[in-house]
Amino acid sequence: MSYEIKLDVFEGPLDLLLYLIRKNEIDIYNIPIALITRQYLEYLDLMKALNLDLAGEYLVLAATLLHIKSRMLLPVPEEEDGGTEDEAGDPRAELVQQLLEYQAFKEAALQLDRRTLLERDVFKRGAPPEALPGEEGEETPIEADIFTLVEAFQRMLSQLDQADLMEIDLERISLADRINEIMDSLALRRDMTFAELMGEQITRQRIVYTFLAVLELMKLRMIRVYQAASFAAIRIFIVGEE
Amino acid sequence: MEEDIAILDALIFSSETPLTVERMREILPQYDRQGILGLLKTLAEHHEARQGGFGLCEIAGGWQFYSRPDLAPWVRKLKAGRPQMLSPAALETLAVVAYRQPVVKADIDRVRGVDVGGTLKGLLEKRLVRMVGRKDVPGRPILYGTTKRFLEVFQLKDLTELPTLTELKDIQA
Numbered sequence: 001m002s003y004e005i006k007l008d009v010f011e012g013p014l015d016l017l018l019y020l021i022r023k024n025e026i027d028i029y030n031i032p033i034a035l036i037t038r039q040y041l042e043y044l045d046l047m048k049a050l051n052l053d054l055a056g057e058y059l060v061l062a063a064t065l066l067h068i069k070s071r072m073l074l075p076v077p078e079e080e081d082g083g084t085e086d087e088a089g090d091p092r093a094e095l096v097q098q099l100l101e102y103q104a105f106k107e108a109a110l111q112l113d114r115r116t117l118l119e120r121d122v123f124k125r126g127a128p129p130e131a132l133p134g135e136e137g138e139e140t141p142i143e144a145d146i147f148t149l150v151e152a153f154q155r156m157l158s159q160l161d162q163a164d165l166m167e168i169d170l171e172r173i174s175l176a177d178r179i180n181e182i183m184d185s186l187a188l189r190r191d192m193t194f195a196e197l198m199g200e201q202i203t204r205q206r207i208v209y210t211f212l213a214v215l216e217l218m219k220l221r222m223i224r225v226y227q228a229a230s231f232a233a234i235r236i237f238i239v240g241e242e
Numbered sequence: 243m244e245e246d247i248a249i250l251d252a253l254i255f256s257s258e259t260p261l262t263v264e265r266m267r268e269i270l271p272q273y274d275r276q277g278i279l280g281l282l283k284t285l286a287e288h289h290e291a292r293q294g295g296f297g298l299c300e301i302a303g304g305w306q307f308y309s310r311p312d313l314a315p316w317v318r319k320l321k322a323g324r325p326q327m328l329s330p331a332a333l334e335t336l337a338v339v340a341y342r343q344p345v346v347k348a349d350i351d352r353v354r355g356v357d358v359g360g361t362l363k364g365l366l367e368k369r370l371v372r373m374v375g376r377k378d379v380p381g382r383p384i385l386y387g388t389t390k391r392f393l394e395v396f397q398l399k400d401l402t403e404l405p406t407l408t409e410l411k412d413i414q415a
Contacts, residue, residue: 011331012356057356101353104407108341109333111405118395119326122308123317125255125296188259190369239372 013061014102016043021099028099031092033072037065068092149225152194152234153211157204178206178213186223186238194234246270247285250278254285260304260394302393303400326368335361336370340392341407344374344385362386370395 010016020039021028041062047054071091116122182197189196197210214236217223224237253269254261263278270278282305286298289307296307309317328336335358338350350358365371374387393400 011334012354014355055356061355098352098355102355105334105337105341105353108337108405108407109330112337112340112396113328113333115396115398116311118308118397119321120318121311121314122299122397123314123321125307 011106012055013058014099015106016040016058017061018099018103018106028103029096031096033065033069033092037062037069040065064095068095149194149211149214149234151231153207156195156198156202156207159202175209175212175216178209179216182210182213182217182236183222183238186236191235191237194236197236243281246273247281247288250281250285251288254298254305254307257304257306260300260302260306262304265304299397300399301397302390308397329361331356331358332361332364336365336388336392339365339371339386340388340401340404343387344377345387346377346383346385348383350386 010019017036017040020026020036020043021031024035024039026032026036044054044058044062047058068091076089118124185192185197194210194214197214198207214223214225218225222239224239225234226237227234249270250266253266263275263282266278267273267275273281282298282300289297295313296309298305299308301308331354334354335350338353339345342349342353347358347362350362362371366373368391369389370392371386372389373384375385376382377385388401392398398404
């Protein structure tokens with residue numbers, strides 16, 4: 001038996017099954033289960049022989065195919081309630097439905113890839129290669145806990161210019177305002193460090209309110225806070241889309 | 243009028259993210275939504291008529307300049323880095339999330355017939371997919387949806403611009 005080897009690995013058992021159906025030019029609504037099951041199992045053997053990592057899902061579908069095959073060999077029980085239903089009684093129906101659904105999404109994926117893509121087909125003005133969270137250098141962000149936040153808070157406080165403390169207008173800031181300001185900045189930037197959130201006019205009150213606002217937003221799950229390592233910059237990410 | 247179009251031109255030029263009409267209206271309060279859209283239309287036509295290297299596009303709920311797709315080979319040389327490609331597995335997973343959102347992981351697993359844990363994590367890290375909530379069933383599994391960045395990367399105005407899955411079936415037929 002000569003194999004036609006498709007070397008790019010299948011995206012999963014359904015993908016392999018679709019490939020076999022297409023290769024044999026079979027009507028998806030009338031799959032010859034015996035033939036397809038045999039070819040499917042041959043492919044699994046081949047993949048094993050090639051030392052391809054055979055995921056458990058392939059075996060699950062193999063079992064499903066064998067189950068369908070055995071059910072098709074059994075005589076259909078004569079009318080249970082309302083006569084024999086050819087369509088609903090077809091043991092292949094569920095699998096066909098699954099294959100059609102998968103095929104639709106596979107096509108949808110291809111359509112997505114055919115679009116003009118940012119950073120592949122079109123480019124933004126002066127956009128740096130976008131550093132994704134988790135890809136900045138070799139640091140992997142860890143979720144910052146309350147203590148790292150408190151540390152950052154204390155560090156900001158210690159950097160204060162004491163002389164400016166006398167100038168504070170106590171009425172000027174509220175927690176709600178700070179929360180809104182922070183969400184506004186994050187809506188534009190998506191992620192910011194704690195220091196960036198502080199802005200330029202650093203006062204003790206502003207730090208306190210920023211800190212409280214960050215805690216409140218964390219509690220509301222509107223932002224997420226990461227720190228790459230101890231004492232590294234704390235990065236704040238927006239969770240929602242506005 | 244001409245001056246206001248130039249102002250919009252400058253605003254969009256200076257914005258790092260797609261600029262929303264609402265934001266433009268805050269800066270040019272004398273216009274209503276329709277007024278701004280009218281200016282944008284004229285501005286987009288200006289840029290088109292100019293036949294320059296970039297044009298004005300409405301993407302992800304805002305407006306931004308993008309280089310012309312046919313000029314990509316040259317821009318890519320400037321960028322040096324290889325374009326970020328998504329694997330077929332990642333694209334399939336993303337497609338399921340995009341069309342079925344909000345969707346739980348188990349449903350994506352079922353559609354694709356494989357465990358999508360790894361690819362889903364990758365999509366979350368690339369900020370193409372995000373957690374949008376929890377499903378109100380036992381175990382309260384996480385619901386996933388696409389992000390604004392997804393719209394930006396795939397150059398979509400909004401989710402309704404995705405072809406419907408039934409349209410896809412017609413293509414196959």
